[in-house]
Amino acid sequence: MNIRCFTSSDAQQVIALWQECGLTVPWNDPQKDIERKLSVEADLFLVGELEGRIMASAMGGYDGHRGSVNYLAVLPRHQKKGFGEALLREVETRLLELGCPKINLMVRTTNQPVISFYEGCGYTKDPVVCIGKRLIPDGDPAKR
Numbered sequence: 001m002n003i004r005c006f007t008s009s010d011a012q013q014v015i016a017l018w019q020e021c022g023l024t025v026p027w028n029d030p031q032k033d034i035e036r037k038l039s040v041e042a043d044l045f046l047v048g049e050l051e052g053r054i055m056a057s058a059m060g061g062y063d064g065h066r067g068s069v070n071y072l073a074v075l076p077r078h079q080k081k082g083f084g085e086a087l088l089r090e091v092e093t094r095l096l097e098l099g100c101p102k103i104n105l106m107v108r109t110t111n112q113p114v115i116s117f118y119e120g121c122g123y124t125k126d127p128v129v130c131i132g133k134r135l136i137p138d139g140d141p142a143k144r
């Protein structure tokens with residue numbers, strides 16, 4: 001897998017990847033998520049490609065206190081071959097280079113396979129509750 005930074009021409013393939021991996025939800029607009037990411041730490045938005053086709057993604061972030069990883073995805077037919085962990089390690093390396101001391105990330109409590117994946121990669125559950133407030137409504141208002 002070749003890992004590189006996302007470029008605007010990747011958007012269609014990346015959104016298709018997220019859809020195939022079940023990461024798109026009615027209350028998030030993937031196109032807007034991409035546009036916002038390109039305006040903040042775009043170089044932490046990575047894609048993985050095999051034979052010129054995008055088959056993996058990871059959207060890293062760093063706020064000066066904690067790092068984050070969103071949209072970690074590997075196309076189903078390429079899963080369980082080590083690509084997800086390799087991409088996660090690349091985000092970790094880049095965050096470490098920025099001086100980031102810890103990554104906090106969110107996984108839906110119903111997504112036990114992915115929790116197991118992260119635990120296998122050295123992550124542990126923290127005793128915290130994730131609290132959120134939406135500032136900009138996205139997606140289809142009927143499904144929000």
Ligand SMILES: CC(C)(COP(=O)(O)OP(=O)(O)OC[C@H]1O[C@@H](n2cnc3c(N)ncnc32)[C@H](O)[C@@H]1OP(=O)(O)O)[C@@H](O)C(=O)NCCC(=O)NCCS
Binds near residue numbers: 112
């Ligand atoms: C999470 C995801 C990116 C993992 O990618 P992957 O390429 O399949 O993972 P890897 O092959 O690198 O797996 C690394 C380790 O995690 C383990 N693992 C991977 N998927 C697992 C699963 N479903 N259950 C248990 N362990 C799992 C692997 O067995 C491997 O351990 P090993 O080295 O001891 O064999 C991939 O499953 C995915 O795209 N899921 C759908 C999207 C998603 O939900 N993303 C997370 C959003 S929060």
